[in-house]
Amino acid sequence: MSRYASDRRAIEALVRPTEVHRDIYIDEEVFELEMKHLFANTWVFVGHESQTPGKGDYITTEIGTQPVIMVRHTDGEIRVLHNRCPHKGTKIAIDRAGNTGKFFRCPYHAWSFKTDGCLLAIPLRKGYKDTGLEESESVKGMAPVGAVKNYRGFVFARLNAEGPDFEDFFGQSLSSIDNMVDRSPEGRLEVAGPPLRYMHRCNWKMLVENQTDTCHPMVAHESSAGTAIELWEQMEKPEGTKKPMAMEVIAPFMSPYEFFENMGIRTWPNGHGHTGVHHSIHSDYSAIPGYFEQMVAAYGEERARAILGENRHNTVYFPNIMIKGPIQQLRLFKPVAANRTLVESYIYRLVGAPDMLLERTAMYNRLINAPTSMVGHDDLEMYERAQEGLHSDGLEWVNVQRLYAPDENFDEIAVENGTTERQMRNQFHAWTKYMTMTMGGDA
């Protein structure tokens, strides 16, 4: 029995000002509607241009659950195509990255396509003479997605041909990507190695919400960050010994509530937002020798200070990525099923900056985001307990009430106390908007 399909009222009823219904996380039909509407109406991150530097270079990935290929076309531009042969449906490529030369060739019947998706050739084509193939969908080749935008190296796509403009959708939130890229003296990032791939048996939105949840680190991560601080204090060491890089990375997770309250949260329209307006857990890292001088040479001192003085913590780009400007990282929360999410954590090299920065970035990724991470272990434990707990009939609603103010207007940019759950409410406001946008009926 369908409870939600094409019923915008039923979808809207799942989100209240201070709470959301559990079906948002556990219902398979809601998940299918998210894939059909939310992930088709929004601009979703696909990849970084440095993953496909040369013509014919491609990666395979998903937008929501839709398999796509991101490829560098012969004109040098990046295209995003549905990864499906228009003949029998075979996936054209299944390796995660490769080079296809000037064209894709389906391994099943050798239909071939230019790297913009156009049909190039069909073997024994005379077999289609007078069959009306020219009027079919198949003859169009591999279908491109609705729209693609390469913003400073970060490639986003919208599956639907019609929908919000890229600039309208992201607005001023693009300042976080700007800051991450500007941290390169050359204004350029390059992906460094493959991503961590971490499977979570929970809904994708739990991960997105956790990115601006500042009341959990000192609780859930006490066992890793708290123990690290204790061990370091107990360790016999000469007076004034410098904290190792790993301690600098992990210790701030134990910062008190006050620290997180004062760091601030900023929300932008359409579900985007970030923690760390005034300072963050990344503010007090040691300076890397030579880096500031390179930045001053590239930008001048005032501008260099402004770029490096911005220490945003987590920036959420709705619906499903988070970036960390100060450590050049992007986490992609790929929905697989209502109760399954694949998290891919990428790191980037600041082109022209000292390697030691990349070393810290790689260390952060390993210590915090790996399936072998002590910090990740406790996060996953919480998500999976929540995914199971939501099936309890003790209560059907999830609370997102912290620092709620009546008449919140999510179309306005706001800066608030760093422990507010306003960003979660902002995401759900955007969720309803983009879920129902293409459902018909009256708004």
Added chain:
Amino acid sequence: MAFPTRDDLIDFVYEEARMLDDGRFDEWLDLWTPDSFYWMPLDYNQQDDRHVTSLLHEDAFMRKLRIERFKGERTFSQKPKTRCHHVLQRPFIDHRDDEKGEYTTHTSFHYVETRLDDQILLAATARHELKLIDGRLKITHKRVDLLNSDAAFGNIQMFL
């Protein structure tokens, strides 16, 4: 031990795995030299342990932290605790230098980790670099390559 025999080296590798399976973690920590590293690459044939992501690259402090965390009251992902189980193929002695007291072994193994109703099986290869110090073998470097290191995993909580 004057110079370790082939059996001494093989026994060392087996004993190390048994310490992990038995939960004798403090003994296990004592097997390592102070500046040693435990490395688990993310990528097949990975050579760089610093400028791309690894699954683990743990110095003495991080290994100690991981072990201490297992013991904590508020270590939620370890309530209940994980157990592990190694099945080792006989280690190869890939390199021996009695003059320097340095030895390298290569060991294929299967590793099982369990918690609650979950159980995972991993196939892996360990490369131990050992050094004879004051008559005792110590680990200066251990590299563990998972056969499927590029696969999507849930939690892997113990040392392999």
